[in-house]
Amino acid sequence: MHPLQQAAKCSTCVIGKFCLPLGLTIEEAEQIDILVSQKLRLNKGEYLYHQGDPFISLYSIRFGSLKTELLLQDGRSQIIGFHLPGEILGLDGIGNNVYQSEAIALEDCEVCIVQFSEFETLCQKIPSLQRHLYQLLSREITQDHRHLLTLGSxxxxxxxxxxxxxxxxxxxxxxxxxxxxxxxxxxxxxxxxxxxxxxxxxxxxxxxxxxxxxxxxxxxxxxxxxxxxxxxxxxxxxxxxxx
Amino acid sequence: MHPLQQAAKCSTCVIGKFCLPLGLTIEEAEQIDILVSQKLRLNKGEYLYHQGDPFISLYSIRFGSLKTELLLQDGRSQIIGFHLPGEILGLDGIGNNVYQSEAIALEDCEVCIVQFSEFETLCQKIPSLQRHLYQLLSREITQDHRHLLTLGSxxxxxxxxxxxxxxxxxxxxxxxxxxxxxxxxxxxxxxxxxxxxxxxxxxxxxxxxxxxxxxxxxxxxxxxxxxxxxxxxxxxxxxxxxx
DNA sequence: CGAGCGTTTGAAATCGGTCAACAGCAGTGG
DNA sequence: CCACTGCTGTTGACCGATTTCAAACGCTCG
CATH class of the missing domain: 1.10.10.10 (Winged helix-like DNA-binding domain superfamily/Winged helix DNA-binding domain)
Structure with missing residues (x-):
């Protein structure tokens, strides 16, 4: 389904400081390297995941950008977010083990694959990483609230x-x-x-x-x-x- | 600032099965009892927290209902959510240690106070509780996405x-x-x-x-x-x- | 009972949507 | 190299859903 997979490394990634390893020590970042072993390229218009797909991984964007959206039967669509390098995709899948939106490449791009079950385990060991994930989730909520204000008012x-x-x-x-x-x-x-x-x-x-x-x-x-x-x-x- | 504080207990709370202790063993629920030691009553129209207040606690609703909202300078307001018993308030404070919205009682109500730093520590010890918090956050994201679809489309x-x-x-x-x-x-x-x-x-x-x-x-x-x-x-x- | 608030209803105004024509640009193929 | 096609974006005229303004209604509470 997906074009290509290569080894990835957080500890050497230029986008690292805006991404998952944010705030970790070097040793901790190296532990993430083990998790984030694969990356994946998408051409413009390709899907990263669909609503309803089983939730297995989070994705972090290395380069390029994507949109996430919800669709109605009659063709109307609501774009939920535009996503830039360093941002994490797939968080809405945690709640029910199923992605709740469509994620589509706005241009050619590359994402890192982070298997969530492994990541969760690592979070248990590294408190600062756990905290980081809470913050990631909470900030997404805050962003969505701003977006709600925008659409509604x-x-x-x-x-x-x-x-x-x-x-x-x-x-x-x-x-x-x-x-x-x-x-x-x-x-x-x-x-x-x-x-x-x-x-x-x-x-x-x-x-x-x-x-x-x-x-x-x-x-x-x-x-x-x-x-x-x-x-x-x-x-x-x-x-x-x-x- | 807040009217009254009393002891609270998850292990005996009627709302428990829809609330934080969801999916925990009896022993684990008793550990939460230690955290959730205080509750608080609000009269209709009273604020639980304001945007910008330092984030210390999550709140779970025992009875009554609240709204959360964002305000614009000119008086326009966007209500983000209506919150029912068993639901958790304050999650948007985790990201930047400051509540990002106003929480106001829609009717007389009572909430339990959960100090987040303690709760976070407990999550480290009880993996199923940690998972529950992730799910709580993720489901809030999913709900907000539905709300976005509603407002935008x-x-x-x-x-x-x-x-x-x-x-x-x-x-x-x-x-x-x-x-x-x-x-x-x-x-x-x-x-x-x-x-x-x-x-x-x-x-x-x-x-x-x-x-x-x-x-x-x-x-x-x-x-x-x-x-x-x-x-x-x-x-x-x-x-x-x-x- | 009357005051005051929240709600309902009507008429007019407005913002954004719809429909339609056209312009710009990229890609294709002669 | 240049028409041809198709796609995306722009602009104009008109339309309609929602807002605005205004008035009346009907609770609730002193």
């Missing part, structure tokens, strides 16, 4: 502003530019994330451009007035998350 | 149908009637949960009543045609969560 402009700030901050954390980056997702996917139609997304991008807030050329985005975006998105709520 | 009627089914299923799990119950929240709170205005909520309740789907008399709800509610809410997605 913001208007279309505010929603777009939220997304751009959210992406910007996460990229900054990884040492990348917070003001100029590529959108791996298309307009429709932006809409499915924010509960908007593609035409609305497009119109608001045009409006932001004309207002001098951003510059968009197809997938490339440059933020010119980030303050205005913060103002629109309800600034007090986009701040408090640290990592 | 459903129309007003479908949203209401989703809420009623969601409440109905959770009450059924507790051995209560799945077709007739009281809504602890007001119309405005329903709206803040679903991303709708109070008038829209009211109109759709009237419409459902006229269509013979429900019977509402102020806070009392009777579901007459649950199949139709399932159909509206996108049935395939309200099923798979087990507990």
């Amino acid at each position: 913001l208007n279309a402009e505010e929603k777009l502003a939220y997304l751009f700030i959210y992406l910007s901050e996460r990229l900054a954390k990884r040492g990348l530019s917070s003001t100029e980056f590529n959108l791996a997702m298309g307009r429709e996917e932006i809409g499915d994330y924010l509960g908007l139609k593609i035409e609305t997304v497009s119109r608001i991008l045009s409006k932001f451009s004309q207002a001098g807030i951003i510059e968009v050329k197809s997938k490339h985005l440059k933020i010119l007035n980030i303050k205005e975006l913060y103002r629109l998105a309800g600034s007090e709520l986009t701040q408090p998350i640290r990592q | 459903l129309n007003a009627e479908e949203k209401l149908a989703y809420l009623f089914i969601y409440l109905s299923e959770r009450l059924a799990k507790r051995g209560l009637s799945s077709t007739e119950f009281n809504l602890a929240m007001g119309r405005e709170e329903i709206g803040d949960y679903l991303g709708l205005k109070i008038e829209t909520v009211s109109r759709i309740l009237s419409k459902f009543s006229q269509a013979g789907i429900i019977e509402v008399k102020s806070k009392h709800l009777k579901i007459l045609n649950i199949k139709e509610l399932y159909r509206l809410a996108g049935s395939e997605l309200t099923q798979p969560i087990r507990q």
